[in-house]
Amino acid sequence: MSMAGNLRKVTGLGGVGGLRKVARLARRRPRVDLSHPARSPLGSSVVNCVTYQDGVRVPGAADLVDAVRLVRKTGEGFVWLGLHEPTEREFVGVAELFDLHPLAVEDAVEAHQRPKLEHYGDTLFAVFKTVCYVEHERLTATSEVVDTGEIMVFAGEDFVITVRHGRHGSLGPLREELETDPQQLAKGPAAVLHAIADQVVDDYLNVTDAVQGDIDQVETEVFSENGARLDPGRIYQMKRELLELKRAVVPLGRPVEDLATRPIRVVDPEIQAYFRDVLDHLIRAKEQIAAFDELLNSILQAHLAQVTVAQNEDMRRITAWAAVIAVPTMVCGVYGMNFDHMPELHWRFGYPLVMVVMAAACLALYRGFRRNGWL
Secondary structure (H helix, E strand, O other): OOHHHHHHHHHOOOHHHHHHHHHHHHHHOOOOOOOOHHHOOOOOOEEEEEEEEOOEEOOOOOOHHHHHHHHHHHOOOEEEEEEEOOOHHHHHHHHHHHOOOHHHHHHHHHOOOOOEEEEEOOEEEEEEEEEEEOOOOOOOOOOOOEEEEEEEEEEOOOEEEEEEEOOOOOOHHHHHHHHOOHHHHOOOHHHHHHHHHHHHHHHHHHHHHHHHHHHHHHHHHHOOOOHHHOOHHHHHHHHHHHHHHHHHHHHHHHHHHHHHHOOOOOOOHHHHHHHHHHHHHHHHHHHHHHHHHHHHHHHHHHHHHHHHHHHHHHHHHHHHHHHHHHHHHHHHHHHOOOOOOOOOOOOOOHHHHHHHHHHHHHHHHHHHHHHOOOO
16 A cells, blocks of 8 residues: 555545545645645545654655554654645544554644643653734724644654644755765654754744834834824734744743753754754744834833824814903903993994904914914
């Protein structure tokens, strides 16, 4: 039986129902570049399955069970199985074949997990949150800035199983890059685990650089001439998206630190030096996110202060105009009382004089308010 056929048997995708599931998933996912064998899909949830010995891909389409039996019999090489959003039914056969812990399997299938690192016997289970910057022409109060996904990694002595959730974070290019460095890949599953962690953290840095551009744009608009007119929803949206990024980056600190410092059976001491480099990059990403959070708080406070100042200026203008209008209103009110014996009531030039007095008083008030910056 071919490896593809065996994988369909293990994941339970045989028959018409499985073919319909494949068709639905094919319509839902973006097209995959098949120009490289590392990107050749073998089934619905199975992205690829490759055996490596001495860091080199074993050619041919051997049976999966035989491949696992071979690497365990010879004690050389490992199997890398890649899955994308498998269902519980599809994962049962894989879990039995590699003796995976039920709790880890449940986490891998359900997704929406917090970044973590767990030990189940001789198997290491790691969860990484992947992030992707969502391109947009202009930031609005409803713009999506950060899109997240997940990558779960089962790493044993002779196997690596990667389970990916989300629309991004493809591991095909990563597999190709690793295959160009057989010396590194020969270090076993720990090398794959490091490469995945390194790619995820590098994506964090790329996203933070892109988010900084959006924050700079918001900051520029807030301190522009019409900054008080800016919709505060845009600032809140940036804070929400930054919180989404923070949830992916911050919890990963402890797992990467454990991989870099603690003795772990699956992780070779040589690989731990590489994890220390990943930890340095992760700390940089965390510091950038913390700085962005502080900056957004300052921008929001500055915007609220601008709104308050603008409201005070509007109130001063309204008060000044009310004072100007109050003078003619008072004069008209006095002469509207209709008493018989009022000064200048029957004088021929009384009406023009009152109009001139009201105009002069209004002009004097206007110039006074204008000089003081109220109008």
